[in-house]
Amino acid sequence: xxxxxxxxxxxxxxxxxxxxxxxxxxxxxxxxxxxxxxxxxxxxxxxxxxxxxxxxxxxxxxxxxxxxxxxxxxxxxxxxxxxxxxxxxxxxxxxxxxxxxxxxxxxxxxxxxxxxxxxxxxxxxxxxxxxxxxxxxxxxxxxxxxxxxxxxxxxxxxxxxxxxxxxxxxxxxxxxxxxxxxxxxxxxxxxxxxxxxxxxxxxxxxxxxxxxxxxxxxxxxxxxxxxxxxxxxxxxxxxxxxxxxxxxxxxxxxxxxxxxxxxxxxxxxxxxxxxxxxxxxxxxxxxxxxxxxxxxxxxxxxxxxxxxxxxxxxxxxxxxxxxxxxxxxxxxxxxxxxxxxxxxxxxxxxxxxxxxxxxxxxxxxxxxxxxxxxxxxxxxxxxxxxxxxxxxxxxxxxxxxxxxxxxxxxxxxxxxxxxxxxxxxxxxxxxxxxxxxxxxxxxxxxxxxxxxxxxxxxxxxxx
Ligand code: OOG
Ligand code: NI
Numbered sequence: 001x002x003x004x005x006x007x008x009x010x011x012x013x014x015x016x017x018x019x020x021x022x023x024x025x026x027x028x029x030x031x032x033x034x035x036x037x038x039x040x041x042x043x044x045x046x047x048x049x050x051x052x053x054x055x056x057x058x059x060x061x062x063x064x065x066x067x068x069x070x071x072x073x074x075x076x077x078x079x080x081x082x083x084x085x086x087x088x089x090x091x092x093x094x095x096x097x098x099x100x101x102x103x104x105x106x107x108x109x110x111x112x113x114x115x116x117x118x119x120x121x122x123x124x125x126x127x128x129x130x131x132x133x134x135x136x137x138x139x140x141x142x143x144x145x146x147x148x149x150x151x152x153x154x155x156x157x158x159x160x161x162x163x164x165x166x167x168x169x170x171x172x173x174x175x176x177x178x179x180x181x182x183x184x185x186x187x188x189x190x191x192x193x194x195x196x197x198x199x200x201x202x203x204x205x206x207x208x209x210x211x212x213x214x215x216x217x218x219x220x221x222x223x224x225x226x227x228x229x230x231x232x233x234x235x236x237x238x239x240x241x242x243x244x245x246x247x248x249x250x251x252x253x254x255x256x257x258x259x260x261x262x263x264x265x266x267x268x269x270x271x272x273x274x275x276x277x278x279x280x281x282x283x284x285x286x287x288x289x290x291x292x293x294x295x296x297x298x299x300x301x302x303x304x305x306x307x308x309x310x311x312x313x314x315x316x317x318x319x320x321x322x323x324x325x326x327x328x329x330x331x332x333x334x335x336x337x338x339x340x341x342x343x344x345x346x347x348x349x350x351x352x353x354x355x356x357x358x359x360x361x362x363x364x365x366x367x368x369x370x371x372x373x374x375x376x377x378x379x380x381x382x383x384x385x386x387x388x389x390x391x392x393x394x395x396x397x398x399x400x401x402x403x404x405x406x407x408x409x410x411x412x413x414x415x416x417x418x419x420x421x422x423x424x425x426x427x428x429x430x431x432x433x434x435x436x437x438x439x440x441x442x443x444x445x446x447x448x449x450x451x452x453x454x455x456x457x458x459x460x461x462x463x
Contacts (some may be wrong), residue, residue, distance in 0.1 A: 029240075084186070235249055265293075315337075366384055
């Protein structure tokens with residue numbers, strides 16, 4: 001039997017999620033339109049950009065969402081979600097400790113790992129697990145655990161299809177379609193809470209994230225994120241379309257050579273929900289769902305990342321953003337100032353070992369040059385070898401905390417002590433998380449040795 005490639009199942013899934021979310025959160029549809037308009041203006045104004053994106057096959061998938069996020073309640077939920085995403089060719093990459101920002105969660109990103117799979121559809125899901133062990137109120141933690149033990153977030157039909165996929169190494173086309181429809185059920189919004197308003201209030205008092213996870217039947221998708229070619233323009237134009245953006249764009253400042261990830265979101269909506277009550281139901285509201293945009297740049301090496309972390313820490317020590325966004329202007333100025341010491345062209349980033357590249361042979365080996373690792377600089381200078389920046393495919397814990405913070409209803413930045421517990425997270429997951437640095441390193445190493453071999457053999461891939 002032929003299986004539908006996992007990459008295609010992921011594409012079906014991300015499209016289904018997008019359609020569902022647009023219906024559920026109309027303001028997200030407005031954001032998508034704004035992003036599309038700004039992307040079009042950019043492409044119309046910049047023919048170089050258009051040509052580059054065209055040749056890289058980027059235009060067609062420009063409007064495809066890049067990521068979403070969910071929050072889970074228990075170890076067994078994380079275990080089953082890992083199995084569900086595996087059917088779509090998504091592996092857990094990276095461990096993010098959000099306790100550094102005072103949030104009782106730790107996270108990973110389920111994403112495709114190979115270059116080919118990322119090119120077909122890069123959809124990722126930032127997945128957090130709440131940490132009831134960090135709650136001071138032990139009785140409330142036990143109550144939350146008991147409530148969570150009663151829910152099942154993956155449908156029985158979905159579980160059977162996951163088992164089938166695991167047993168036969170994939171799914172046929174009709175099973176894959178049924179799987180996507182069933183998987184969607186897990187991420188749907190439930191406007192009815194499973195706990196009385198009084199319980200919800202106590203959970204909120206412990207932490208709003210805890211209430212968001214414990215009070216509902218399942219892990220509703222809380223945002224989706226398209227890619228923008230100009231995040232500053234979209235941020236500025238949001239209010240014109242009736243959208244309230246968070247106070248500052250997270251991540252590095254605007255640069256000539258984009259690094260890592262810049263992201264911003266619109267504030268989460270306050271939505272009506274019903275609580276079970278002794279007689280019928282009681283009306284209330286819950287804030288969880290929002291929309292986000294992202295712009296990605298080159299992946300940084302451990303040295304580059306350490307420099308990034310230092311520049312960011314310097315910024316945050318110099319300028320703080322308050323709960324309703326006060327101090328945002330000072331923050332942006334401090335960010336620009338702190339990153340002045342960060343090289344801002346690809347030659348320097350590469351030569352200084354700060355960023356990851358992918359090499360390719362672009363012209364025949366010039367006379368007098370060897371296709372050897374020692375000659376890389378000369379080969380690059382001659383144009384025989386080209387180094388393309390590797391796009392950063394992952395997330396940033398401080399930025400993620402800022403996004404969490406703003407969708408919990410505050411722009412206030414916080415810095416807390418850390419209590420990472422990767423072992424506990426991986427035990428729940430049922431496997432180790434993939435190291436994102438190892439993935440970038442391998443792509444760089446492999447591409448260089450292949451490009452050198454191609455040059456030596458006289459095989460040249462035109463740009
Ligand atoms: C996830 C927030 C983090 C990102 O892009 O960094 C995030 C959440 O609110 O559950 O989505
Ligand atoms: Ni996000």
